[in-house]
Amino acid sequence: MPAAYSDPARFPVTVDVVALTVNEGALHVLLITRLIEPFCGELALPGGFVLPGEGLREAAARELAEESGVAQIPGYLEQLHSYGPQGRDPRGDVLTVAHLLLAPNFPVLAAGSDASGAGWYPVQKLLDGELQVAFDHLLIVSDAVERARSKLEYSPLGAAFCGEEFTIAQLRAVYEAVWDTRLDPRNFHRKATGTPGFLVDTGTVSGGEAGRPAALFRLADEARFVPGEPVRAVLNPPLMRPRG
Amino acid sequence: MPAAYSDPARFPVTVDVVALTVNEGALHVLLITRLIEPFCGELALPGGFVLPGEGLREAAARELAEESGVAQIPGYLEQLHSYGPQGRDPRGDVLTVAHLLLAPNFPVLAAGSDASGAGWYPVQKLLDGELQVAFDHLLIVSDAVERARSKLEYSPLGAAFCGEEFTIAQLRAVYEAVWDTRLDPRNFHRKATGTPGFLVDTGTVSGGEAGRPAALFRLADEARFVPGEPVRAVLNPPLMRPRG
DNA sequence: ACACTTATCGTCATATTGACAATAAATCGA
DNA sequence: TCGATTTATTGTCAATATGACGATAAGTGT
Known part of the structure; x- marks a missing residue:
């Protein structure tokens, strides 16, 4: 009983x-x-x-x-x-x-x-x-x-580690830190910018650092996470961490 | 305090x-x-x-x-x-x-x-x-x-709905029920049997039903889930549900 | 034997990935 | 001021995976 x-x-x-x-x-x-x-x-x-x-x-x-x-x-x-x-x-x-x-x-x-x-x-x-x-x-x-x-594989939550606006390289650095791997900058750039409903270009660029200035992005509206609500699986197909 | x-x-x-x-x-x-x-x-x-x-x-x-x-x-x-x-x-x-x-x-x-x-x-x-x-x-x-x-997208847990041994069609029926979609039998068969470390052919076949007898499979050792331990993401790349 | 049903194998166009070349645009140092 | 250096971004190409679907195999039911 x-x-x-x-x-x-x-x-x-x-x-x-x-x-x-x-x-x-x-x-x-x-x-x-x-x-x-x-x-x-x-x-x-x-x-x-x-x-x-x-x-x-x-x-x-x-x-x-x-x-x-x-x-x-x-x-x-x-x-x-x-x-x-x-x-x-x-x-x-x-x-x-x-x-x-x-x-x-x-x-x-x-x-x-x-x-x-x-x-x-x-x-x-x-x-x-x-x-x-x-x-x-x-x-x-x-x-x-x-x-x-x-x-990080399927959601836009990598961006939660960044500020409101961020460069692709900053986002990639998040992935590399969390996954403890290196990712190819060019392929990552392609996936990040090529996934519909993930990022939007703000039009501004980040300056100051060495190298070519990078475009600043923010999360697309569809990818924004709001407290309480489940996160959308925006990265479809997902960005899988390298196996090895 | x-x-x-x-x-x-x-x-x-x-x-x-x-x-x-x-x-x-x-x-x-x-x-x-x-x-x-x-x-x-x-x-x-x-x-x-x-x-x-x-x-x-x-x-x-x-x-x-x-x-x-x-x-x-x-x-x-x-x-x-x-x-x-x-x-x-x-x-x-x-x-x-x-x-x-x-x-x-x-x-x-x-x-x-x-x-x-x-x-x-x-x-x-x-x-x-x-x-x-x-x-x-x-x-x-x-x-x-x-x-x-x-x-179901990335883990072998679809098989948790089946018995120890099951046919590809039975597994597909699970996916269709859980996802509430139809899947192409041929493409599903290809993915299920083609994913390394997912299924192993038992050598036996299921009989009795109408149609050609189907080969019976069981989960590969790598895909077995044990109580307590986290499930392995065997389906890599994942089998994504159709978006629509 | 024939119709029917389900399983399985194949084909082909398209999409995605992984590896890597090449170019663009800034800073840095002499 | 002029490279040298650094980082960003655009492409290319082969390998892989997916989606749509044709064709064949191997049973059951009549």
Whole structure:
């Protein structure tokens, strides 16, 4: 017999956010230093308990804002996966609903003596075991990276790592960082500009850098992602990462 | 200030399962008739409260088994998405972690006078509003169908709807039912048999039906899905559903 | 044996990809 | 100011994949 509603078990529920960005050609994840037990002093994903009256997405955005010290979080946020409640937290059962943020690099509140201190860390160092993270957060980060890698194949979400306007080369750099591969600039350019409903040329160009100035693009209206709504599979056929 | 662990809010957590199968060329979903308030007498997804000491996947499998009357559930089960805790249940906040099962058609415990009674219902009738379901289960079913549609594009999970061995035509029928399109038998045959690491010919043939006997295939080892592990993107390049 | 049905193999035009040449347009350094 | 260098963009070409459909194979039903 299932538990009656009169007496269902109740669990603490947290949200954790895997915020990814591209920095210096490498994928980075936002981590905070924990100031309380358990795992005090160790790195962990930003996150915390869901409050009564709050939605999951709302809670994720709030925790991320609180712990990174950024009021208005940029980028694209979606739910990733739920973990638990068994065997994740030494204090007992805790269910966590992990979220994924793909965002342009934004400055976060660095560590003070008393603040927890957020920072961007190279994802590769986590996956290589060079950096340790608390709880099952390594698993969560792995899942998040795999999700991000897969999303770039068919969705316009690569652009979530860029600002409003960007060059094809910047977008390509995102793909290269997330996929950890090199892509042929010419073939990438062809695919990006040749896919209907993906990018629109703004008419302006980026200057200042060495080399020929690049045309600036923005996402086409059909490709814009709005909070809450599912992302459209604009890249059809998809842009597959090289196998090898 | 976030809630301290000493006093986190606790929520009832349920699992719901969207079990999909293909029946008579159409996609069907497993629904039960509720025997308790709220929504007593209405159709709903099988599901129920997570018990202390239980994992999410475990709870989903248990609830599905209990409510369908089937001890050993066949097919492929994965987590879909979490919903809530706000505004889903008239009794108050309830977080639900929805799961997706893709399975061959299996017989379920039909309604008795006292049992809840499970049954397969055409998904299309839900999406068309011809059939009503309780809570936010219509949304969950929609998300599940979209997930299933997308999975068939790149993963071997179409075979999860078939038995261990199946013909190309049976597999194609799955694709046609899930995608709600017709596919060219010859081109589908070419793609299915021509994709390395997808299918292996068993050497046997299916007989009895009208027409030429078809060769029986099974999933290649590389394409086998094991509980828990992520599915491999075997269909590369993917088999995209027709756009139209 | 014949009609019918379904499976499987082939063909061909078109679309897409991967590899790479060539040109365009800026900055940088002497 | 003039290359040299750097990056962007346009093309080319062969290999691969897809979409549309013809033709053949191998059963069942009469």
